[in-house]
Amino acid sequence: MAATPPALAVYGGLPAAKVASQAYLEAIKDTRVLIADICKQFYSHGWVSGTGSSITIKAHDDTIPKRQQFILMSPSGVQKERMEPDDMYVLATNGSILSSPSPKPYPHKPPKCSDCAPLFLTVFGSIMSST
Template sequence: MAAAPPAVAVDGGMAAAKVASQAYLETKAGKDTRVLIADLCKQFYSLGWVSGTGGSITIKAHDDSIPKRQQLILMSPSVVQKERIEPEDMYVLATNGSILSSPSPKPCPHKPPKCSDFAPFFLKAYDMRYAGAVIHSHGIESCLVTMVNLLSKEFRITHMEMIKGIQGHGYYDELVVPIIENTAHENELTEQKIPWEQLIKYSL
């Protein structure tokens, strides 16, 4: 039986964290998570849930030997067509947001890799909801429901089979999703503009 990989040094030095994370990512959990994100990006693209370079998928590399709050976070890159993402294209982040590993640049015409501007918000969901994964969708349906009533601050829905996929909800329950006014650039969505307590309450 293989020895358990070392845990990530959350409060330690960056060098120690990188050494630990490299061993961690070489485990089956790390490799499988890379492949899963790449596969999901392709599938979501085909379903229209993400478009072009828009949207993101981030998953913690689950390993029973490492406490969930210390598990490494793998994140799909920005400025890359989602249907073309490969397992080696992922960013690796520590739970404090430090980038431990970046994908290698590819030759022209590929753009240099870039970590998502939404990374701070993903980390917030991991911290506040003890999440194992966070998905940022650019689905056209998601955009359209926010435009049914331009003055509404939330979207409400009930009697839908898929509501059962949301923790604590069933077919007859009402799901309430906050609507947050968008900005021209994702990094302009500051802490002050997002009602975190309300948003996290209705997330997975």
């Protein structure tokens, strides 16, 4: 009889096996909170519309090679003033989605990664290759 694989630890929707350290998990958590706060502040200042625009930040850690650091992105179609840390997408630098927000009950629409994701990933890619 085949042994069952061990359960995969998950932190904020991210498989712990994909994350290099506990400290980086905290950096990801802090970045989720920061993006939610920025979205709410930008909305309150009138700098963004309710569902328009997106905020994207790379979760930084000097001990992890830049190409392996994750990019966190606010979703498309979510009211900025209602943004929560768990609403963020987590992407690898190659654009693959590592974690997406859980759908919220009706009448909310299912979460969608920002249409600006390719643009953001291009910018992050050129920044990371130039350093």
